[in-house]
Amino acid sequence: MKIMIVDDDTLVCQSLEVLLSREADMKVSAIASDGKEAVDECSNNLPDVILMDIRMPNMDGIQATREIKSRWAQVRIMMLTTFRDEDNIRLALRAGAEGYVLKSTPATNMAQQIRVLVSGSSVLDADVLKTITGNRDSSEDLEPLTNREQDILELIAQGYSNKEIASQLYISEGRVRNTLSTILSKLNLRDRTQLAIYYWKRK
Structure with a gap:
């Protein structure tokens, strides 16, 4: 599968490229330093998966996700960030991202999370889920469902x-x-x- 890495931190991009290049079924086909470059790269070399940072210059990851999903709905996007705040998480998911993991995720787990994403499942880091669901009323049941x-x-x-x-x-x-x-x-x-x-x- 073809993967694009989008991050304005060169070291992060290089580290992820080295990590993913070890996987036989994965190839880093493009690297972009901001959201605008990511959209342009999709036009030239459409990836299967995008690892997308949130806070970047020119165009942030949320805006880029929204633009990419509106034009290439089949591309799977995983937000990769250091930020745990609920607003960013919700904005990213509403923009169409299927995954949201933290950059602190152990390197050995990253490739497997990408495979899960490509299989059609969501990937939400446990800390992210805790942020979204913490201190919420859990009394609502699943009565409408069989x-x-x-x-x-x-x-x-x-x-x-x-x-x-x-x-x-x-x-x-x-x-x-x-x-x-x-x-x-x-x-x-x-x-x-x-x-x-x-x-x-x-x-």
Whole structure:
């Protein structure tokens, strides 16, 4: 898979490039120092995954994510940042990012998190989830959902792909997809990332 790294810190870019170059199924195809460069690079060399910093000059990562997702919805974007504040997290997710991890994430975990992202699952760092869900009312239950829908929601929140969910529950991938659409409709949510947040708010 082709990966673009977007960060105004040259050392961060170099470190990630060295790390990911060790993975047989990954290739760093582009590096950009700000959001504007990232958008331009997508036009020239569309990646499968973008590791996107938030705070950068010229165009920040949130604005770049919004622009890229509006033009190339298939690109998976993981926000990679040192910032834990709730406003940035929510803005990034609303812009269309499917993942949000901290730069302090152990290097050995990064490649696996990228694979999970590409499989169609969300990747939300535990500290990020704690920031979003901390001190929230967890009394709201999952009453609108059937038992099967609750089972699928739980597995989605744990990061399982549709194929893995189908295998665990002994159902077809098509049924998982259809049930996922039903869950999103019932809860008035947009995607798997919002479902994961919804689930963990109640834990």
